[in-house]
Amino acid sequence: MNPTPEIPPSDGCNAGGDSPRHVVILGIGNVLWADEGFGVRCVERIQQEWEFGPEVEIIDGGTQGLYLIHHVQGADALLIFDAIDWGYEPGTLMVARDGEVPAYMGAKKMSLHQTGFQEVLALAQFTGKFPEKVALVGCQPEQLEDYGGSLRPSIKAVLPEAIERGLALLRDWGVAMRPRTTPLSEQEAVTLPHLRMDRYEAERPSEEDACRTGDSRFMPARA
Template identity: 60%
Template sequence: MNNSPDSAGHPLPEDHIVVLGIGNVLWADEGFGVRCIEALQREWTFAPHVELIDGGTQGLYLIQNVQSATRLLIFDAIDYGLQPGTLKLIENDEVPKFMGAKKMSLHQTGFQEVLCLAQLTGHYPQQVLLIGCQPEELEDYGGSLRPIVRQAMSPALAHSIEVLTAWGAQPKRRAKPLPEEATLTGAMLTLERYERERPSAEHACRRGDDRFIPKGL
């Protein structure tokens, strides 16, 4: 089955493009993927056959979203062993290998299984692109993106728009950003509000539960 856009750049009716951001916004740079999908939704609109998803840490619960996609674009923080903030793009059948090369959290274990299961069931997207960013800091509970990783969002989003345009997603920049309360992440977890309202490191432990951390650490 050919799901490529026609000669005029319009998608065929059976196209279903899924744009997925995964990760945990509560663990510093782990939130890169979710922050990218949030920014994409607030700044851009897309054709009806395009679905933007805040995948968070849902893992296997995302299987139907992956199986239904003809094209899948993923944002995630990936430990490639590179300099923090470095973007690396992986495509198609190589994506599951990189998702599991060096797992940083349980969400990556779960999502690697989602991709492998989609392959086994014969419902794997025709095109897959992973836009991964090398994190700087993960062990910071309640922290936010480090500046170098936040800076990487701009080129990551720019590249995603190029790819989505080529895929027939028809991206159009909004005249005015979507309000916080209308975002996929929800008003309380948007990047701006999270930065405004989260307690400082001096007022809230950023390493986990103080009751279980050895004295002196």
């Protein structure tokens, strides 16, 4: 198992008290680019396996960037899952809390087309509408340059631990949860049916049928 460094909580983070009125569990990333989909796969599995009260909102943030600002502004507590390049061994997990989160989310933008979530947090702070509690569960990716690819085995292997770390944070905040007993409908699911990980992997075309490094129509011809 890879080492899993954790940033110590800031003052008051674990102080207990009343549970947040509105909790947002947010997965960030692009499932089409291998390990960049880590955050989305975390929230997908959390929703499949756990039930929460109406105060909890689970969101597939994808690569929406600034379009996520209203979710941040409206949250009392925000839990983020994301793949971030800290330069550690692939599969290494990191937990950051409160004031540490923006700095760690700015380590490296995973996509040039995506507004860094660090900027989203900064804008929320600027507007004066920022969650009282913020935490990030991040993972060091192994492979990003695999268009249409899924999580690498090293990343998939740490999903359960990453999710448990996130659930521990939610419990620390006083959020009630229980193992899912009510079947999850396709309409409720945070990911579209054809992007659900099991189906996505099963229906993935071969390398001969689909380019794995981008859109072949726009790639330079090989000599």
